[in-house]
Amino acid sequence: MTTGAAGPSRSAPRVLIADDQALVRTGLRLILTTRGIEVVGEAADGGEAVSAARRLKPDVVLMDIRMPHMDGLEAARRVLEQDRDRDCRVIMLTTFDLDRYVYEALSLGASGFLLKDVTPQHLAAAVRLVDTGDALLAPSITRRLVERFAGGAARAPAVHRDLTALTPREREVLTLMGRGLSNAELARELGLSEATVKTHVAHVFAKLALRDRAQAVVLAYETGLVAPGGSDG
Template sequence: MIRIVVADDQELVRSGFAMILEAQADFDVVAEVGDGGAAVAAAHDLSPDVVLLDVRMPGMDGLRAARRICAETTAKVVMLTTFDQDDYVYDALYAGASGFLLKDLRRDDLVHAVRVVASGEALLAPTVTQRLIADVVRQRAAGVVTPHRLDALTARERETLLLLGRGLSNAEIAAALVVSEHTVKTHVSSVLGKLGLRDRIQAVIAAYETGLIVPGSAASDSAADS
């Protein structure tokens, strides 16, 4: 059973999401709350697997709540956003959020997203991914580049990070490297551990931030640079 907390200051939004999720036999919405402080308390008291957090809430906003929940509990956090009005994507992902979802997503996409995140994967809406990459590029242009972080990785782990950064699943990485999925999982775990990353989303950030992947370049060029 996947235990879920829904946090949104708009009652109709959070009750609507909760109703959709409760309709799934393997989901249990353990709390519906209207602000970040209540979301943090619910994460501590109810041990949910996934917390859906609205970015903008009164009192403690979603970003501050995400930092607390990711640092203090094992719950996975997914941010709910209208995106075009939000400037928190980069900070929230660094805080440990496992992804962003736009509030106008379809019912099936919401259900799928919760299952994906609960399984330990990461999720981003395509427009948010574009924004994330743009933010990383701006950070690099400002001189915030740390390629030396990659020195801790073996050649195969660097290949794995490159493919993670390109959004490939474990099965796709296994096919590309001609290894088993079990081996890929081992490489992914090692990459996350050596670089001090919480999940695959942060691995994507690291791939761009360190220059392992250059937006707009061909895969062969990036691989050669690795």
């Protein structure tokens, strides 16, 4: 799964682990360090995670959704807000597949989610993937997640962007991304080269201050460009 042109790769992502269970943190640290990924710190709750992220400046934060004192959603929001210039990536950790809170995390700018029973190989690959600037979720999976929870989200939409900045072509590209199309599928649909599509995608991200394709899918739903069930607005 790709989301377009990635930024410069880093051979050893610096990771912060935030989880209220010490055994989980220890296990994640062991998995990552044995695969050449540096763990720069740990946090036992959301407040600690925000402070540690500010101090340690990790490339990727593994953030448990359910933690005491400050949950992972609020912690992710604060980490991403305080790190706009460095572009830190947040991966949410959850026990349950398609946890409704993951939708809110994606709308806040998280780069994806992992189940806690993920294989060691998948965990390491996921960290390296988001460190390049990619989104962890395939667009089609993100779309199913958004369709499941967008209509009944407890909080107000977290992504607010002015779509008037987009050209008609860029608006069309965002709509198709919201429907779950990859860059290759966008190219076929629009009769363009993949290089041209990547340029349009990059312009959409820049104009709307989006971190990755997962957040673009959320935005397409929350602005009404795409409606649950597949009809476009």
